[in-house]
Every structure is written in C-alpha cells, then in structure tokens.
Amino acid sequence: MAAYKRLRIVRTIAEFRKYLKQWRLKEETIGFVPTMGYLHDGHLSLIRQANELADHTVASVFVNPRQFGPNEDYAVYPRNEERDGQLLDEAGCEILFAPSVEEMYPDGGVTKVSVPEIGDILEGHYRPGFFTGVATVVTKLLLQSLPDVAVFGEKDYQQLMVIKRMVKDLDIPVRIEGAPTGREEDGLAMSSRNTYLTPEERKIAPVLYQTISQVGEKFRAGERPPELIQWAKKQLLDAGFDKVDYLEIRDAEDLAPVYDANRPARVLVAAWLGKPRLIDNVAV
Amino acid sequence: MAAYKRLRIVRTIAEFRKYLKQWRLKEETIGFVPTMGYLHDGHLSLIRQANELADHTVASVFVNPRQFGPNEDYAVYPRNEERDGQLLDEAGCEILFAPSVEEMYPDGGVTKVSVPEIGDILEGHYRPGFFTGVATVVTKLLLQSLPDVAVFGEKDYQQLMVIKRMVKDLDIPVRIEGAPTGREEDGLAMSSRNTYLTPEERKIAPVLYQTISQVGEKFRAGERPPELIQWAKKQLLDAGFDKVDYLEIRDAEDLAPVYDANRPARVLVAAWLGKPRLIDNVAV
Numbered sequence: 310m311a312a313y314k315r316l317r318i319v320r321t322i323a324e325f326r327k328y329l330k331q332w333r334l335k336e337e338t339i340g341f342v343p344t345m346g347y348l349h350d351g352h353l354s355l356i357r358q359a360n361e362l363a364d365h366t367v368a369s370v371f372v373n374p375r376q377f378g379p380n381e382d383y384a385v386y387p388r389n390e391e392r393d394g395q396l397l398d399e400a401g402c403e404i405l406f407a408p409s410v411e412e413m414y415p416d417g418g419v420t421k422v423s424v425p426e427i428g429d430i431l432e433g434h435y436r437p438g439f440f441t442g443v444a445t446v447v448t449k450l451l452l453q454s455l456p457d458v459a460v461f462g463e464k465d466y467q468q469l470m471v472i473k474r475m476v477k478d479l480d481i482p483v484r485i486e487g488a489p490t491g492r493e494e495d496g497l498a499m500s501s502r503n504t505y506l507t508p509e510e511r512k513i514a515p516v517l518y519q520t521i522s523q524v525g526e527k528f529r530a531g532e533r534p535p536e537l538i539q540w541a542k543k544q545l546l547d548a549g550f551d552k553v554d555y556l557e558i559r560d561a562e563d564l565a566p567v568y569d570a571n572r573p574a575r576v577l578v579a580a581w582l583g584k585p586r587l588i589d590n591v592a593v
Numbered sequence: 594m595a596a597y598k599r600l601r602i603v604r605t606i607a608e609f610r611k612y613l614k615q616w617r618l619k620e621e622t623i624g625f626v627p628t629m630g631y632l633h634d635g636h637l638s639l640i641r642q643a644n645e646l647a648d649h650t651v652a653s654v655f656v657n658p659r660q661f662g663p664n665e666d667y668a669v670y671p672r673n674e675e676r677d678g679q680l681l682d683e684a685g686c687e688i689l690f691a692p693s694v695e696e697m698y699p700d701g702g703v704t705k706v707s708v709p710e711i712g713d714i715l716e717g718h719y720r721p722g723f724f725t726g727v728a729t730v731v732t733k734l735l736l737q738s739l740p741d742v743a744v745f746g747e748k749d750y751q752q753l754m755v756i757k758r759m760v761k762d763l764d765i766p767v768r769i770e771g772a773p774t775g776r777e778e779d780g781l782a783m784s785s786r787n788t789y790l791t792p793e794e795r796k797i798a799p800v801l802y803q804t805i806s807q808v809g810e811k812f813r814a815g816e817r818p819p820e821l822i823q824w825a826k827k828q829l830l831d832a833g834f835d836k837v838d839y840l841e842i843r844d845a846e847d848l849a850p851v852y853d854a855n856r857p858a859r860v861l862v863a864a865w866l867g868k869p870r871l872i873d874n875v876a877v
Contacts (some may be wrong), residue, residue, distance in 0.1 A: 322764060336618070419710050420762035421730070425703045429809075444704070452736075452764045478704035479729075480606060480736045 341456035346370035351491025376442030612769030625740035630654035633777025
C-alpha cells in the first residue's frame with residue numbers, strides 16, 4: 310500500500326459524501342474530476358484546472374462497465390490504481406473515490422439517463438448505448454459528490470457536450486468545465502488506450518491530429534466539406550489507418566451538421582489503427 | 594392576488610434555490626411535496642406529513658406535459674393556483690414553486706430519465722412514456738430543490754415505487770416517503786380527476802375501493818389469484834365501470850407477479866368510469 314502525502318482513497322459513497330459534506334458546511338468549494346483511471350498527463354491537467362477553480366479537488370477512478378459494448382475492451386481496459394493514486398497525490402488531489410462495480414450498481418440499478426439527439430450521433434451511432442452508460446454514471450457520480458464544478462477533457466468532445474446538455478436539462482447543480490486535450494510532442498492526443506498501439510502504429514498515430522488540423526485550416530480557407538472530408542479520409546487510410554468510422558465538421562455545441570460557417574465548428578474523427586479505435590477533435 | 598400568511602410563490606428555479614439555500618446553510622431541513630395542483634385533502638395530508646419530517650415544507654405545482662400521452666387530458670387537467678395557494682398557506686407550506694413549462698423545459702430539454710422494468714408494467718404498459726415523463730420531471734424537481742425528504746402519496750403507488758427505485762439507482766441525495774391515500778367517506782380515493790365524474794358515476798366510483806379491499810381479504814383467506822381477479826373485474830363491470838385496464842395482486846416493492854404469499858403484496862387497479870380513468874390500490 311502506497312503512502313500518500315495527502316490523498317485519501319475512499320471506496321463507498323457514504324464515506325465519499327462524509328468528507329465532502331464537511332467542506333460544504335464550511336462553504337469551501339469542491340472541484341471534481343471523474344476518470345476511468347490509468348492516468349496520464351491529460352488527466353493531470355484536469356486536476357490542475359480543478360485546483361484553480363475550487364478550494365478542494367477530488368477525483369474518481371471507475372471503469373464503468375455500462376459504457377462498454379459487448380465486443381469492446383472492458384475486461385482488458387488498463388488499470389493501475391497504485392500509480393493513479395501517486396499521480397493524483399502529487400497533483401494536489403485530496404480524495405480518490407474508487408468504488409467497486411457493486412457499490413455503484415447494487416441490485417442491478419435499472420434506471421437510465423439518456424440524452425437523445427446529441428447522444429445518438431457520431432460516437433453514439435458507432436457505440437450504441439455508450440452515451441446512456443456515460444450519462445447515467447456521470448449523473449450518479451455528480452449526485453454522490455455534489456461538487457461546485459466538474460472538469461472533463463475536450464479529448465472526449467462529444468461526451469463533454471452530452472454532459473453539458475444533460476446537466477442543463479436535469480438541473481444538476483454543478484458547473485461543467487472543459488479542459489484542452491493533452492497531446493504528446495508529435496500531436497497525438499493522450500489516451501489510456503494508446504497503450505494498445507504497437508511501436509509501428511504509434512508512429513502512424515499522429516497523422517490523425519495532423520489531418521483534422523489540416524481539415525480545420527482548409528475549411529476556414531473556404532474548401533467545401535464533402536470534398537475535404539473525402540480527402541482527409543484518404544489521408545488516414547493512406548497513412549496506415551485501417552478504417553475511418555467518421556470524420557465530420559460539426560457545430561461546436563449541438564454537433565449538428567454545419568450549415569452556417571459563422572458559427573463555431575469542430576472537426577471530429579474516430580478511426581481504427583490496429584487494436585485501438587482512436588478519437589480526436591479540433592476547434593475550427 | 595391573494596394575501597398569504599406566510600406562503601411565498603416563486604416562478605423560477607433560481608429564486609426557488611435561493612430561498613432553500615438560506616435554510617440549508619443554517620442546517621435546517623427541508624421537506625418537499627411535488628404536485629400537479631388542484632389540491633385536495635389528500636395533498637394536504639402530504640404537506641402535514643412533510644411538516645412533521647422537516648423544519649420547512651415547500652411544495653410545487655406543475656402540470657407536467659411530458660407525462661401525458663397525446664390522447665390524454667393535459668389541456669383540460671383542472672387548475673386553480675389561487676385556491677392551491679390558500680390551502681398550502683393554511684397547511685403550513687412556506688414556498689410554492691409554480692414554474693412555467695418554459696422554465697422547466699427551456700431549449701426543448703431532450704434528456705430523459707427512464708426506469709425500465711418497474712416503469713414498463715401496469716400504468717407504464719397502458720400509458721407508454723408516462724413514467725419516463727414522471728421520472729424526468731421528479732429528478733429535475735429534486736435537483737432544483739435538494740430537499741432532505743420528499744413526500745409522495747400512496748394513491749399513485751407504482752409512481753412511488755418507481756421514484757424510490759430511481760432515487761436509489763441515481764444516488765439522488767433525498768429520502769422518499771410515502772403517505773397513505775386520502776379517501777372520501779365512502780372510500781373513494783381522492784383525486785383531482787374525480788371532478789370529471791358525473792353525479793351518477795360518483796355513486797358508482799366507491800365500488801373500486803370496495804372491490805380491491807375484498808380482493809385483499811380473499812387473497813389473505815387463501816383464494817387463488819386468477820379466479821379472484823376474474824371475479825373482481827366482473828364486480829366492477831357489473832357496477833357500471835366501462836373497462837378495467839388491469840386489476841393485479843403484485844409484490845409490494847418491485848410490483849412483479851406474486852409467487853410468495855409471505856412477501857408484502859399490493860392490489861392495484863385501473864378502470865374507466867365515464868370520462869376519467871380511476872386508479873387505486875391497497876396493501877394486502
């Protein structure tokens with residue numbers, strides 16, 4: 310068992326609430342960073358952002374089985390709680406909430422939170438039930454902790470927009486903040502799933518970010534989406550990607566197809582490279 | 594505009610939260626009674642129960658369009674806010690939250706809370722989408738108010754069980770309490786929809802409660818459900834009811850069919866009498 314400077318690991322909702330309530334009664338603010346663990350610098354920048362936004366920072370590590378499809382990587386999703394604890398401790402996080410699946414879903418837990426429209430497209434289309442799994446577990450985590458602010462990475466941009474929509478629609482009393490995507494030196498978006506890449510695939514992977522960045526630039530320069538997207542998909546396949554699930558220029562808020570070039574837009578992509586399916590996005 | 598002793602009517606979520614926060618910071622507890630208005634003595638007994646359970650009692654009146662089907666009575670559902678305010682004031686309620694549909698569902702509000710299984714049977718079968726509408730609006734109301742305890746009538750017994758399940762599954766930080774069904778002297782369950790009954794139908798209506806009470810007694814005495822239910826449905830039709838949607842003996846918690854006579858059970862019924870569809874239930 311690792312010794313931490315300040316971090317406390319809690320396993321039950323009751324204990325998690327007990328610590329947070331003490332702060333709340335003193336009117337001290339709480340920043341919350343929900344994660345699936347196997348932390349990298351991208352996660353740690355979320356912790357640092359939460360440190361800036363609130364008096365206390367807490368995080369959760371929970372690999373949520375209900376957001377994985379039957380043929381997805383739940384069983385092999387990388388886990389390393391001891392290392393996660395060390396990194397969180399060093400970054401200034403005070404509580405790590407690390408519940409079991411049974412603690413999160415006792416008696417089956419049938420209730421579902423779904424976010425139609427924005428949750429059905431793009432990732433939602435390729436991963437049916439994914440955003441319902443995400444929305445349900447994030448609702449639970451937010452209601453367990455009742456933080457003042459919760460920070461999510463822009464890496465999962467559609468997820469961030471789904472959560473913002475859900476929090477607004479359900480009147481969950483929390484502010485949702487997005488944090489910029491952490492990137493390796495060659496531009497690859499940091500992701501726990503990057504560990505699935507072979508050394509050869511790892512060299513190809515940065516083409517994903519390069520390509521969507523170019524799409525953003527060319528779109529701003531006036532190139533038309535259908536041809537631009539066709540060009541970009543070919544770039545990825547030529548570089549060695551196996552398959553492109555989608556590569557789209559969408560409205561930055563509701564992720565609907567972009568008709569008005571004056572509104573903020575986002576380029577979003579999901580593509581397979583060997584074992585992992587990589588996603589990324591950039592602002593236009 | 595009526596003058597109230599103590600009651601304050603608030604129209605916005607922000608104002609509702611402002612008042613509740615003042616109490617919460619003093620660690621004074623809040624009891625909440627959500628209603629669709631057109632209050633009767635049944636509602637007022639919920640208010641009195643909330644008075645017993647918490648330092649402050651607040652109520653909402655909101656006729657939620659999203660729990661009515663396209664052919665149901667949303668447009669004509671009875672409303673009388675001034676009278677509701679008077680009754681709440683006299684009963685000791687301090688805040689009436691009476692939002693507009695636009696305040697509750699700005700920008701469309703796409704997010705849905707659904708409670709499969711217990712929300713799909715009985716009422717859920719005959720009123721598709723009803724419990725999703727209820728679960729979504731109750732989630733919103735509970736997260737707008739964050740009360741210590743919320744009180745719901747056992748008159749809508751399945752609704753009470755759906756809400757308990759939802760609150761548990763989503764970790765909504767509130768205690769849900771059921772209150773016994775208010776009844777007229779002849780046993781008819783109080784309901785805002787009783788105003789739809791003609792004088793003649795009103796005389797027939799108490800047969801609903803009499804019949805399910807007899808079903809409960811006969812079940813305890815060892816009579817078998819299939820024959821018992823057949824007998825009870827015939828009683829209702831012979832008395833003048835137009836149609837019985839369901840009349841069932843179910844497990845008192847998950848409302849599954851009863852196999853074990855030693856577990857608490859409930860007799861539940863929905864039947865049409867002229868314009869209104871009446872529901873009622875009794876413990877076995």
